[in-house]
Amino acid sequence: MRRIESRIDTGSSQFATNTSANVELAATLRERQQFVIDGGRGRARSIERHLARNKVMVRDRIDMVIDDGSPFLELSMLAAWGLHDDEVPGAGIVTGIGLVHGRPYVLIANDATVKGGSLVPMSIKKHVRAQDIAAENGLGVIYLVDSGGAFLPLQDEVFPDKDHFGGSFYRQARLSAAGLPQMSVVLGGCTAGGAYVPALSDEVIMVNGTGRIFLGGPPIVKAALGEIIEPDDLGGAEVHTRISGVSDYIADSETEAYGRLRELCEATNQRRIDDPAGWLDHIDPEPPAFDPSELYGIISADDRIPFDATEIIARLVDGSRFSEFKPEWGETIVCGFARIWGHLVGIVANNGIIFSEAALKATHFIELCEQRRVPLLFLQNTSGYMVGSDAERGGIAKNGAKMVAAVANATVPKYTVLTGGAYGAGNYGMCGRGFNPRFLFAWPNSRIATMSAETAQTVLVDIRRGGLKADETSDEQLDAIAREVREQYETQSDPYYATSRIWDDGLIDPVDTRDVLGLCLALAARQDEPAPGPGIVYRM
Numbered sequence: 001m002r003r004i005e006s007r008i009d010t011g012s013s014q015f016a017t018n019t020s021a022n023v024e025l026a027a028t029l030r031e032r033q034q035f036v037i038d039g040g041r042g043r044a045r046s047i048e049r050h051l052a053r054n055k056v057m058v059r060d061r062i063d064m065v066i067d068d069g070s071p072f073l074e075l076s077m078l079a080a081w082g083l084h085d086d087e088v089p090g091a092g093i094v095t096g097i098g099l100v101h102g103r104p105y106v107l108i109a110n111d112a113t114v115k116g117g118s119l120v121p122m123s124i125k126k127h128v129r130a131q132d133i134a135a136e137n138g139l140g141v142i143y144l145v146d147s148g149g150a151f152l153p154l155q156d157e158v159f160p161d162k163d164h165f166g167g168s169f170y171r172q173a174r175l176s177a178a179g180l181p182q183m184s185v186v187l188g189g190c191t192a193g194g195a196y197v198p199a200l201s202d203e204v205i206m207v208n209g210t211g212r213i214f215l216g217g218p219p220i221v222k223a224a225l226g227e228i229i230e231p232d233d234l235g236g237a238e239v240h241t242r243i244s245g246v247s248d249y250i251a252d253s254e255t256e257a258y259g260r261l262r263e264l265c266e267a268t269n270q271r272r273i274d275d276p277a278g279w280l281d282h283i284d285p286e287p288p289a290f291d292p293s294e295l296y297g298i299i300s301a302d303d304r305i306p307f308d309a310t311e312i313i314a315r316l317v318d319g320s321r322f323s324e325f326k327p328e329w330g331e332t333i334v335c336g337f338a339r340i341w342g343h344l345v346g347i348v349a350n351n352g353i354i355f356s357e358a359a360l361k362a363t364h365f366i367e368l369c370e371q372r373r374v375p376l377l378f379l380q381n382t383s384g385y386m387v388g389s390d391a392e393r394g395g396i397a398k399n400g401a402k403m404v405a406a407v408a409n410a411t412v413p414k415y416t417v418l419t420g421g422a423y424g425a426g427n428y429g430m431c432g433r434g435f436n437p438r439f440l441f442a443w444p445n446s447r448i449a450t451m452s453a454e455t456a457q458t459v460l461v462d463i464r465r466g467g468l469k470a471d472e473t474s475d476e477q478l479d480a481i482a483r484e485v486r487e488q489y490e491t492q493s494d495p496y497y498a499t500s501r502i503w504d505d506g507l508i509d510p511v512d513t514r515d516v517l518g519l520c521l522a523l524a525a526r527q528d529e530p531a532p533g534p535g536i537v538y539r540m
């Protein structure tokens, strides 16, 4: 593959302006992540109480489970950002992927210092998303359970619907049946919904003195039966390991429990991360020829100024080598083959508005990757598909639809990174969340919405001007509509708004993108080759 020739002038004032803007965005991201790690707002007392009970903080628990030196790809760290007065940092649950005896596992760990580890709407969404990642990537799940179950004041948003609590238990049962180990360590009071996580697990360890499982806690038992009983006598580790059999092992401390868990995970007969199944072409990795930190100087500080996708690719892929497909045609999408950490990958990247030719080129390339069984990486930075009479007469609707259909039906692993704007149907054609990429990460400069704030304000004011209420709407009212719409779109397209609602799997610093994708590809490489689909009907 040929090496990309960079045209970036790293000494230019533009490069310096971009660098300072993007370094600041990355610093803000790290600050916000640290805020979440430190416990969000107003949790000092519950952290103190947790530690006084000899309990370990949630991220330290994960550290004690995974191998020394294992990466931990934490997912949706900023879930619930800005919601619930920031008193539910990370949605009170930590999810991610780490190695245990060299085998990758998804870890789902409740943070009992946040509302007793109970689950608010974003917590259940995060839990279910982690299970879906496990299913698609063929990973076992380790549950570090310390949870009061559903967050009762919001029960209508966490209990009844398809992807609510019931959906998490449905997934757990099916993951187990798919041969993906479901392992639980019970570290605190697990009531009602919290009780079913261990009860549905393949193997369960309980920590004596702190771990408890009951369908109804002592207050409910007292109210229902008049029975007065201590928590440990009702559902402690001794009761469940020696009498009921709900638990399989008892440990005297968290340290002992994690030692036992690691021992159990070693005997689950899962493929190691470095044991690829062999379907995905892999060679020795090579670092990019251009320094990934130059990404800061390339991503435009001003989102109205475009930046070249090829320059981004040059800083993500091995040796900055890229075999570009159809480079002289449909230039607003760049497609081609490259390697990331040695794994072959097909890249589809936007260079602005998607025209018909670009949509057709992308469709052709996606089909090539599908036929050759090469995973697809989408680098999304587009304001959408082209509009206007020329575009309509050229069939942009059906050509865009071809691309959307090809993306929807591609059965090879797909990954998406929002590197800039993710607007309109461009978001769909470039494998947005609705198209089930295995992972979707976003950069802190990204924006996601139906359209930009500027366009939305024009559209909505025009609609009001031309609509039934036109006569009764003054110029001042139109100005107010424009202002409100602009503010709404600016707020809602902010990447923190998006990541808070788990529209992505996390915001990442651009310089970490290559390593994150390398891990994601390694997960796919250790699975068997995904079965191809039956084919698509394209509207010609």
Ligand code: COA
Pocket: 046, 114, 115, 116, 117, 118, 147, 148, 149, 150, 151, 152, 153, 188, 189, 190, 191, 192, 193, 194, 217
């Ligand atoms: N819904 C809403 N809030 C809950 C909750 C739940 N299911 N479980 C715990 N909380 C809150 C508590 O109100 C308390 O909030 P505060 O800090 O604002 O006062 C905080 O979480 C800590 O709870 P606390 O009982 O003080 O902690 P603990 O460590 O002594 O006990 C539990 C933790 C989970 C064992 C205990 O709170 C409990 O049994 N909760 C109820 C569980 C239940 O009945 N769930 C039904 C789910 S369907």
